[in-house]
Every structure is written in structure tokens, then in C-alpha cells.
Amino acid sequence: MHTTRTGIACALCLTPTTDVVYQVLSAQSPFPQREDVQERWCPAGCDQLHPVEWKETMPxxxxxxxxxxxxxxxxxxxxxxxxxxxxxxx
Structure with a gap:
């Protein structure tokens, strides 16, 4: 299941990033078993305005x-x- 949520702070402007997360669910548990961040971007646009710095500073x-x-x-x-x-x- 894919979901969008607030992620970590942007290293350039400290705005919380938006993450698209893939959650692996299980019939045996009501909680996700694993989460993988598929995409991450800054709502302020740092990932598009400063792509080189973004790639260097973000995990x-x-x-x-x-x-x-x-x-x-x-x-x-x-x-x-x-x-x-x-x-x-x-």
C-alpha cells in the first residue's frame, strides 16, 4: 500500500518533506511490517530549485x-x- 506522509526536515530550508511510502501489510498484524520511502520532495521546492545541494545533503x-x-x-x-x-x- 502506498501512502503520503510528512517526512524528515529538509536540510536546506528545514521545512518538513513530503514522502511517498510503501507499506508492507500483514494479515497477522494490524500494523505495517515494513516501510520503504519511494519518493521524497520539499514542499518549498528546494529539490527543484537546488537539485545538486538537495542530493548532497538529503539522505x-x-x-x-x-x-x-x-x-x-x-x-x-x-x-x-x-x-x-x-x-x-x-
Whole structure:
């Protein structure tokens, strides 16, 4: 189930952010078993007015971490491929 709620304070303007949260529910419990923040934005527009500062100062979302892990793995693979083929420095 997706829901929208007030999140953490924006690091740039201290306005509470708006979060889209995915809640995993269970038939055995009336409470959510797990929550994942899918999206986050600042109602004051800091995420659009200052996107670089926003990305540097705000905590990463789970999807961002997965993307960064994939990018790091791809970079490592490219370096290893160049080393194996002997075509220059990593």
C-alpha cells in the first residue's frame, strides 16, 4: 500500500518533506511490517530549485543506494575488462 506522509526536515530550508511510502501489510498484524520511502520532495521546492545541494545533503532513498551500487559495479567491471585486455590503465 502506498501512502503520503510528512517526512524528515529538509536540510536546506528545514521545512518538513513530503514522502511517498510503501507499506508492507500483514494479515497477522494490524500494523505495517515494513516501510520503504519511494519518493521524497520539499514542499518549498528546494529539490527543484537546488537539485545538486538537495542530493548532497538529503539522505539517500533505498532506490538511490541500489542505483549507486549498480554504478559502482559497472565501473569496477569496466576497469577489470580493460586490465584483462591490456588496453591501458584502469
Amino acid at each position: 539517500l532513498l533505498p532506490g538511490d543506494v541500489a542505483f549507486l551500487g549498480l554504478a559502482a559495479a559497472l565501473t569496477c567491471y569496466k576497469k577489470l575488462s580493460r586490465l584483462k585486455s591490456g588496453s591501458g590503465r584502469p
